[in-house]
Amino acid sequence: MADTIQLLPDHIANQIAAGEVIQRPASAVKELLENAVDAGATEIRLIINDAGKALIQVIDNGKGMNETDARMCFERHATSKIAKIEDLFQIRTMGFRGEALASIAAVAQVELKTKRAEDELGTYIEVENSTVIKQEPAALGNGTSIAMKNLFFNVPARRNFLKSNAAEMRHIIDEFIRVSMSFPEIQFTLTSNGQQVFYLEKGTLKQRIVQLLGTNYNSKLVSVQEHTDYLNIYGFVGKPETAKKTRGDQYFFVNNRFIRSGYLHHAVMQAFQDLIPSDGFPLYVLFIDLDPAQVDINVHPTKQEIKFEDEKIVYAFVQAAVKHALAQFSVAPSLEFDLDPTIQQLDAVNKPFTENEQSAATNSSLFQSFTQRFQAHVVNPGKSNMPGFEKKEERFESLMDQLRKPVADESSVTIGQFDHASFQPKASTPIAHLQLHQRYIIASTASGFILIHQGLAHERVLYEKFAAANQQSRLPSQRSLFPVSIDLAPADVALMTELTEPLQELGYLIEPFGNNSFVIQGTPADLEQGNEKHIIEQLLEQYKHFANELKVSKREQIMRHLSRQHAIRAGKSLSQKEMQQLVDDLFNCSQPGTTASGQPTFIEYNGSYLEKMFGQ
Numbered sequence: 001m002a003d004t005i006q007l008l009p010d011h012i013a014n015q016i017a018a019g020e021v022i023q024r025p026a027s028a029v030k031e032l033l034e035n036a037v038d039a040g041a042t043e044i045r046l047i048i049n050d051a052g053k054a055l056i057q058v059i060d061n062g063k064g065m066n067e068t069d070a071r072m073c074f075e076r077h078a079t080s081k082i083a084k085i086e087d088l089f090q091i092r093t094m095g096f097r098g099e100a101l102a103s104i105a106a107v108a109q110v111e112l113k114t115k116r117a118e119d120e121l122g123t124y125i126e127v128e129n130s131t132v133i134k135q136e137p138a139a140l141g142n143g144t145s146i147a148m149k150n151l152f153f154n155v156p157a158r159r160n161f162l163k164s165n166a167a168e169m170r171h172i173i174d175e176f177i178r179v180s181m182s183f184p185e186i187q188f189t190l191t192s193n194g195q196q197v198f199y200l201e202k203g204t205l206k207q208r209i210v211q212l213l214g215t216n217y218n219s220k221l222v223s224v225q226e227h228t229d230y231l232n233i234y235g236f237v238g239k240p241e242t243a244k245k246t247r248g249d250q251y252f253f254v255n256n257r258f259i260r261s262g263y264l265h266h267a268v269m270q271a272f273q274d275l276i277p278s279d280g281f282p283l284y285v286l287f288i289d290l291d292p293a294q295v296d297i298n299v300h301p302t303k304q305e306i307k308f309e310d311e312k313i314v315y316a317f318v319q320a321a322v323k324h325a326l327a328q329f330s331v332a333p334s335l336e337f338d339l340d341p342t343i344q345q346l347d348a349v350n351k352p353f354t355e356n357e358q359s360a361a362t363n364s365s366l367f368q369s370f371t372q373r374f375q376a377h378v379v380n381p382g383k384s385n386m387p388g389f390e391k392k393e394e395r396f397e398s399l400m401d402q403l404r405k406p407v408a409d410e411s412s413v414t415i416g417q418f419d420h421a422s423f424q425p426k427a428s429t430p431i432a433h434l435q436l437h438q439r440y441i442i443a444s445t446a447s448g449f450i451l452i453h454q455g456l457a458h459e460r461v462l463y464e465k466f467a468a469a470n471q472q473s474r475l476p477s478q479r480s481l482f483p484v485s486i487d488l489a490p491a492d493v494a495l496m497t498e499l500t501e502p503l504q505e506l507g508y509l510i511e512p513f514g515n516n517s518f519v520i521q522g523t524p525a526d527l528e529q530g531n532e533k534h535i536i537e538q539l540l541e542q543y544k545h546f547a548n549e550l551k552v553s554k555r556e557q558i559m560r561h562l563s564r565q566h567a568i569r570a571g572k573s574l575s576q577k578e579m580q581q582l583v584d585d586l587f588n589c590s591q592p593g594t595t596a597s598g599q600p601t602f603i604e605y606n607g608s609y610l611e612k613m614f615g616q
């Protein structure tokens with residue numbers, strides 16, 4: 001019998017391995033930017049065409065490579081950054097696995113130009129399918145330019161898997177922000193399809209944050225700064241009033257590497273407790289520097305999770321540092337807190353580090369603040385401050401379950417399901433509707449009544465109105481007498497541009513106003529004006545963060561958002577006529593029973609159920 005096992009040809013093995021490192025244009029962007037940083041560049045240019053699908057190019061003025069290295073760098077496990085296994089625990093560079101360029105060379109057509117300052121001539125190399133197809137000396141400036149064209153040209157399945165240009169561009173911008181945020185001393189630019197998206201001059205971290213996240217944060221940042229022998233924490237948090245309803249402006253960097261950590265996020269949220277609404281997210285950009293031996297970064301290159309040697313101490317330090325900052329800047333009232341026993345008992349607090357470091361450590365202000373009572377940033381008693389995170393989604397789901405559960409037996413109280421025939425809103429002798437708590441409407445039916453939630457019912461009505469609009473028949477707009485403008489972070493401009501067309505169909509006229517600004521010229525006719533800025537900003541925030549996660553289309557998201565935002569609120573008293581109109585509109589809907597996201601709009605109490613409840 002013939003042998004069945006074969007060794008994969010190199011180029012296929014490389015392609016498979018590449019899939020781990022380069023999943024989308026943004027992963028290549030990250031790797032190339034990090035290489036430029038590692039090369040000591042002070043100026044880095046990122047050039048993108050077609051959301052990275054056609055071109056990703058990074059040009060740096062770093063140390064460059066000699067001829068041999070220029071050829072070598074595309075080999076798998078080619079790295080100048082570690083030589084022996086011990087080096088792995090002292091990594092200060094962004095890369096170290098020597099996989100990125102090899103992976104890029106396996107899935108794109110690559111052109112490398114590089115020259116060191118000490119060399120007269122540089123090197124030009126072309127690579128395709130992991131093979132060098134051209135190499136020659138070239139007259140070049142100092143530094144390196146790597147251009148990768150037609151990503152996944154040889155792996156169509158992966159190419160097809162890529163998302164829309166807007167979505168891929170968003171990922172690229174996210175990576176660009178993460179790398180450029182940690183190196184404010186480096187000048188970065190980002191150009192997309194010939195248009196400059198970012199021009200980041202060298203400056204302070206504070207300036208960089210404002211350049212990247214928007215001038216709204218100007219003068220709204222509180223400095224966080226704590227140094228101990230174990231770790232340093234520095235960066236900024238936003239003043240409580242800048243907290244947003246959606247995530248987005250939260251950044252942790254460990255030894256300059258962007259990481260995600262729900263655990264440390266919780267530490268910051270605890271520090272902000274009582275200062276912001278419980279559903280708000282404060283801005284933070286926090287850098288944690290510690291001995292590389294205390295962190296395991298030897299995880300997968302695309303993973304952003306991290307393992308700390310002692311996670312709890314990092315948590316405690318982060319929380320304390322933020323509290324301290326908020327208290328110092330009198331953002332938080334200097335309340336008296338009791339020391340949280342769980343933190344007091346931490347080994348790292350009681351027995352910091354090695355014996356001989358102990359005295360130095362106990363003198364640090366941060367350490368003392370852990371061990372003294374009545375420090376503003378010592379954590380609250382009573383509540384558990386260590387995780388045991390509150391799972392919002394779960395709580396919400398169970399609430400929804402309860403809500404959906406019939407009040408009594410299913411046949412008699414129906415939620416959101418209704419036999420139109422038994423309902424006679426237009427009876428010849430109309431029975432008045434009743435508004436309860438400025439929130440519900442009671443409308444009588446043939447033998448019982450229905451209890452309508454005015455806000456949710458209106459949400460359904462608006463949703464169907466929006467859903468009926470399309471390019472041919474747009475919803476009418478009313479021009480704003482005083483058009484309001486919206487200033488956006490540079491990264492959001494492309495997104496806003498993408499939203500203007502679908503919004504126009506729904507009656508929102510939004511026009512660009514130069515310099516990252518837009519003006520709302522009109523809003524849907526018949527709907528109250530005055531809140532449009534907030535509504536559009538919220539839409540953008542929501543769209544930005546959930547665009548890729550939700551299974552529903554962009555248009556659907558917009559319609560749901562707008563109908564929710566424009567729906568009448570609880571607390572609005574309605575005239576008899578308005579109630580009648582709402583009830584009529586609701587039952588003219590194709591699906592009157594629920595909102596687009598599935599909440600019931602009314603509950604029916606039929607006659608026989610009522611009789612039964614009275615023991616009849």
Ligand code: ADP
Nearest residue numbers: 035039073079080095096097098099100101144
């Ligand atoms: P790693 O960064 O993990 O070492 P890469 O595949 O990203 O692996 O890069 C391989 C090697 O190529 C690097 O170790 C470095 O020596 C060299 N290199 C890559 N990009 C640059 C650059 N922009 N300037 C100078 N040298 C570079």
Ligand code: MG
Nearest residue numbers: 035095096100
């Ligand atoms: Mg690298």
